[in-house]
Amino acid sequence: MSEIEQNLRPQSPGRLLKTVVMVGMMGAGKTAVGRALAARLAVPFLDSDIEIETAANMSVPEIFTRDGERFFRDKETKVIRRLLNEERCVLSTGGGAFLAQENREMISRRGVSVWLRADLRVLWNRVRHKETRPLLRTRDPRGTLGELYTVRVPLYSKADLVVDSDGIASIEQMVDRVLMALETRPDVLEKS
Helix, strand or coil: CCHHHHHHCCCCCCEECCEEEEECCCCCCHHHHHHHHHHHHCCCEEEHHHHHHHHHCCCHHHHHHHHHHHHHHHHHHHHHHHHHHCCCCEEECCCCHHHCHHHHHHHHHHEEEEEEECCHHHHHHHHCCCCCCHHHCCCCHHHHHHHHHHHHHHHHCCCCEEEECCCCCCHHHHHHHHHHHHCCCCCCEECC
16 A cells, blocks of 8 residues: 555544444444444454355345244354454344344443434335345335334343434444444543
């Protein structure tokens, strides 16, 4: 990399001391924001669903169809545990990962959970045309999303940090919001 390229590269906002785990509903922006956050922090970005798909050589919807949700959730816990034990990174998790108490405790012990909190309207606008959401393959996907939202929000509220995803902010603005939240945790982000 040339000296000019190094000078143009944005400076890291600090050194990551613990893995940042993005949690929240499908459509909250965990993957998009997580990937951009990892780039800003100059750390790897990992997605637990992609790691599960790679290990199984199947897509998440295929795993749900063949083996069921319980099997998937067991594999999800194992993958999250493995990823938390590896190098510090930004980790995006599936919408149901944070529901299990074991996962919540493991994430808070070894990393920091960041809930991207979005309201139902924002979530529905983002997921309504996606065929990759196995839990929404119902007769009434919007109603199903609402039911999931009602059950999951109280559990997401147990996250270490909360950042609002309003559907208006750009990905870079969302990264700024997450970084502001992380700056409140000197055990997670050490200022440069």
